[in-house]
Amino acid sequence: MRLTVVGCSGSAPGAASPASCYLVEADDADGRTWRVALDLGSGALGPLQRYADPRLLDAILISHSHADHCADLAVMDVYLKYHPDGEASVPVHGPFGLGGRIAELRGVAETTAALPVTAWQPGAPVTVGPLTVTCAAVAHPVPAYAMRLTGPSESGGEATLVYSGDTDVCDGLAELAWGADLFLCEASFLEEEDGPRGLHLTGARAGAVAQEASVGRLLLTHVPPWTDPNAIVAEAAEQFTGPLQAAHPGLRRSL
Numbered sequence: 001m002r003l004t005v006v007g008c009s010g011s012a013p014g015a016a017s018p019a020s021c022y023l024v025e026a027d028d029a030d031g032r033t034w035r036v037a038l039d040l041g042s043g044a045l046g047p048l049q050r051y052a053d054p055r056l057l058d059a060i061l062i063s064h065s066h067a068d069h070c071a072d073l074a075v076m077d078v079y080l081k082y083h084p085d086g087e088a089s090v091p092v093h094g095p096f097g098l099g100g101r102i103a104e105l106r107g108v109a110e111t112t113a114a115l116p117v118t119a120w121q122p123g124a125p126v127t128v129g130p131l132t133v134t135c136a137a138v139a140h141p142v143p144a145y146a147m148r149l150t151g152p153s154e155s156g157g158e159a160t161l162v163y164s165g166d167t168d169v170c171d172g173l174a175e176l177a178w179g180a181d182l183f184l185c186e187a188s189f190l191e192e193e194d195g196p197r198g199l200h201l202t203g204a205r206a207g208a209v210a211q212e213a214s215v216g217r218l219l220l221t222h223v224p225p226w227t228d229p230n231a232i233v234a235e236a237a238e239q240f241t242g243p244l245q246a247a248h249p250g251l252r253r254s255l
């Protein structure tokens with residue numbers, strides 16, 4: 001399984017990165033490569049094309065309906081419908097109501113066949129080629145899901161990637177992340193007294209969840225354009241004893 005960071009800017013695109021989008025690739029036993037995008041936030045469809053043909057994605061997995069995670073589904077719909085090589089379709093998994101959200105963003109009455117949406121159901125795994133995806137509801141002001149992807153490891157055997165989506169600390173997150181080889185976890189805030197709760201993790205809280213879940217490696221993401229990623233990493237490093245770093249566009253990891 002291979003992860004490429006397409007966009008990792010939190011809450012809004014930044015000068016150096018579009019909003020959330022991660023490409024996961026996995027090869028099946030026949031050597032066919034399967035490609036899945038985790039989120040398709042503002043500005044991500046452009047740089048995604050450096051790494052994969054959007055028309056050939058096997059699925060798009062959306063954590064929640066905030067624009068920095070799903071806005072480019074509207075332009076993806078146009079891309080798939082009007083590409084000169086012919087119409088294409090990519091299945092989408094996301095929160096209930098996401099189909100209507102795409103139509104709203106696109107300014108059309110109904111969603112097209114290009115992006116058929118299936119609602120997440122915690123406890124009902126989704127299979128995409130050699131990848132199995134389970135989700136868990138997490139703590140955010142709108143329905144939001146973290147995802148656990150299990151698939152073939154590059155070194156043989158099985159590998160697990162967990163993506164937090166947007167969340168504050170909650171039981172479901174540490175449980176879902178348990179033992180993951182790579183934990184792609186949001187860290188939007190720095191610790192402060194009376195800081196907001198129920199929205200996002202801080203660097204310290206992300207580090208604590210990673211430690212509790214005994215993950216192999218922590219990749220911190222969703223740092224807003226106005227926050228120093230080094231400060232987020234420093235907070236997390238006080239809580240998590242394993243290897244960690246901040247995500248940046250173009251970062252690739254094999255697991």
Ligand SMILES: [Zn+2]
Binds near residue numbers: 011066068166222
């Ligand atoms: Zn966000």
Ligand SMILES: [Zn+2]
Binds near residue numbers: 064066166
């Ligand atoms: Zn959000």
